[in-house]
Amino acid sequence: KPVRERQRLPVVPQGIERDEFLAALDELKAQLGGEFVEVNDKPLRDGWYMEHPNTHDMMTILDEEELVASAVVYPSTTEEVQQIVLWANKYLIPIFPISMGRNLGYGGAAPRVRGSVTIDLGKRMNKILDINSEDYTCLLEPGVSFYALYEALKEKGYDHMWIDTPDLGGGSVLGNTLDRGVGYTPYGDHWACHAGLEVVLPTGEVIRTGMGALPENNTWQTFPYGFGPYSDGIFSQSNFGIVTKMGMTLMPNPGGYESFMYTFQNEEDLGPLMEIIRPLRIGMILENVAQVRHIAQTIAVRGHPRSKFYQGSGPIPDEVLHAAAVESPVGDHTWAYYGMSYGPPHIRAYKLAIVDAEFRKIPGAKKVDPKSLPEDEYFWSRDRIAAGIPDIHELRWVNWTPNGAHIAFSPVSPIRSADAMKLFDMGKKLHHQYGIDFFPAFCVGLREMHLIVEIVFDRDDAERKKAAMDCLRDMIDQAAALGYGEYRTHLVLMDQVAGTYSWGDGALMKFNERLKDALDPNGILAPGKSGIWPKRYRGRGWEM
Numbered sequence: 001k002p003v004r005e006r007q008r009l010p011v012v013p014q015g016i017e018r019d020e021f022l023a024a025l026d027e028l029k030a031q032l033g034g035e036f037v038e039v040n041d042k043p044l045r046d047g048w049y050m051e052h053p054n055t056h057d058m059m060t061i062l063d064e065e066e067l068v069a070s071a072v073v074y075p076s077t078t079e080e081v082q083q084i085v086l087w088a089n090k091y092l093i094p095i096f097p098i099s100m101g102r103n104l105g106y107g108g109a110a111p112r113v114r115g116s117v118t119i120d121l122g123k124r125m126n127k128i129l130d131i132n133s134e135d136y137t138c139l140l141e142p143g144v145s146f147y148a149l150y151e152a153l154k155e156k157g158y159d160h161m162w163i164d165t166p167d168l169g170g171g172s173v174l175g176n177t178l179d180r181g182v183g184y185t186p187y188g189d190h191w192a193c194h195a196g197l198e199v200v201l202p203t204g205e206v207i208r209t210g211m212g213a214l215p216e217n218n219t220w221q222t223f224p225y226g227f228g229p230y231s232d233g234i235f236s237q238s239n240f241g242i243v244t245k246m247g248m249t250l251m252p253n254p255g256g257y258e259s260f261m262y263t264f265q266n267e268e269d270l271g272p273l274m275e276i277i278r279p280l281r282i283g284m285i286l287e288n289v290a291q292v293r294h295i296a297q298t299i300a301v302r303g304h305p306r307s308k309f310y311q312g313s314g315p316i317p318d319e320v321l322h323a324a325a326v327e328s329p330v331g332d333h334t335w336a337y338y339g340m341s342y343g344p345p346h347i348r349a350y351k352l353a354i355v356d357a358e359f360r361k362i363p364g365a366k367k368v369d370p371k372s373l374p375e376d377e378y379f380w381s382r383d384r385i386a387a388g389i390p391d392i393h394e395l396r397w398v399n400w401t402p403n404g405a406h407i408a409f410s411p412v413s414p415i416r417s418a419d420a421m422k423l424f425d426m427g428k429k430l431h432h433q434y435g436i437d438f439f440p441a442f443c444v445g446l447r448e449m450h451l452i453v454e455i456v457f458d459r460d461d462a463e464r465k466k467a468a469m470d471c472l473r474d475m476i477d478q479a480a481a482l483g484y485g486e487y488r489t490h491l492v493l494m495d496q497v498a499g500t501y502s503w504g505d506g507a508l509m510k511f512n513e514r515l516k517d518a519l520d521p522n523g524i525l526a527p528g529k530s531g532i533w534p535k536r537y538r539g540r541g542w543e544m
């Protein structure tokens, strides 16, 4: 794996002199312990997924120095998080919380404001505080990864409970859930499956949400709402608080499971396929967050570099993709649907027969026989993930270019033919215009789908990085003009995406700004996250 290091001058937060900043850090060292406050004065090291940096985005689309931390601090308790927040208010220093900082494609560990002090919660606050084997729930600190939670259930012999994992299992359950990330079992909507938060507010107070506000209770993880306004929502994808504990529900072991894969011949089959998927998905015959993947990604996830198939510039031609796919289970087809059926054999057989009859209405649809697939075939990675078993096979498509990095475009739409085709055509046209390979995958939620388009680029190629950014910016604007918005975005695109949610003369952003100013009057917590700037920063040229 490549290790990239850059010599550099350390950065300090804007508005404070270097000496004053270092003296302020000494004060924090006295409270947390010297080894738990690190100045970021070393070369930036990108590492790789399992040894990622916490100082910057290892897959940055800008220069690495643009969004970089001045220091990293490591609290071990909620009380220490409170101390850090009070310290930041005293010196007006921007702070940026990460759980594990593996938010790759959306900003990694980078703070939005250059020179922020990163609070790396995950390093020391990494305990599974509770697993309740009767209620099928758990209570987690920020540093618990999907792998760690999975292993803990195995160690305790709790085979009756499953976790839900995203495509990569190394991230934090809490961090991924706060960013409203997705996994691929029926519990794939992580935010919908959480229950209860503990939050340090930007002024230092601690609150517990839902039933957690009742001093003595045993329902914090079983009933998410409590009494009164449901406040959890304002702590997801926001900069209104630092979450120090989160409850999560666990899925009952369904008593059996079976992955299946269908392929569809033509690009245009996407439209009719969506019309078939929608009622099956809403009716829970298709039970999990399923993926409809384009052949380009099928090729890329095999882990070979693009240069193995094509040396020309511009997007890889369709005929090259099809020639490359002949060795894959997709063969000469274009789309692959990966799904899983849950339950004992007779229950699965009932549902799978319906799926089979419906999918075969598309001329040429093929069912792939899993028995024909070798052990390292991508299908088996999807099989593990849809069974809640963490994995990292998905990383392989990042090898598509040298110094491979990626950034995501993730609009949502209903599960309809017209919507799928409009987004697909728009994305394809713009990728071609900018000479970029197009990797679309539709992740079907319940009544909506996220189109996830990953642009893979060479971190050392300034021209390709610019093309990727221009393409993303155009896709965001054109999607908004067609009526589609992103469910989540990279730090550098947050202002633009927030700007597209402009109904009522930007009424929602005005509301968010009012909340921000009330909760964080000094504007210290993650300024600019999700496009929400505190008063002290607003209109002063921070937006991009």
Ligand code: FAD
Pocket: 096, 097, 098, 099, 100, 101, 102, 103, 104, 105, 108, 109, 121, 142, 166, 167, 168, 170, 171, 172, 173, 174, 175, 176, 177, 178, 179, 180, 181, 182, 183, 241, 242, 243, 244, 394, 395
């Ligand atoms: P972090 O980086 O720690 O946090 C995520 C965000 O939440 C950050 O913006 C941070 O500011 C905020 N945050 C974190 N902790 C706190 C806190 N305690 N209080 C307040 N705010 C906080 N993601 C998916 O959801 N599904 C996928 O299938 C998926 N597939 C991927 C495939 C590949 C190949 C790659 C490279 C990435 C993929 N991702 C996917 C994106 C990403 O890897 C995961 O979402 C990952 O879990 C996020 O990193 P993390 O959990 O370490 O969160």
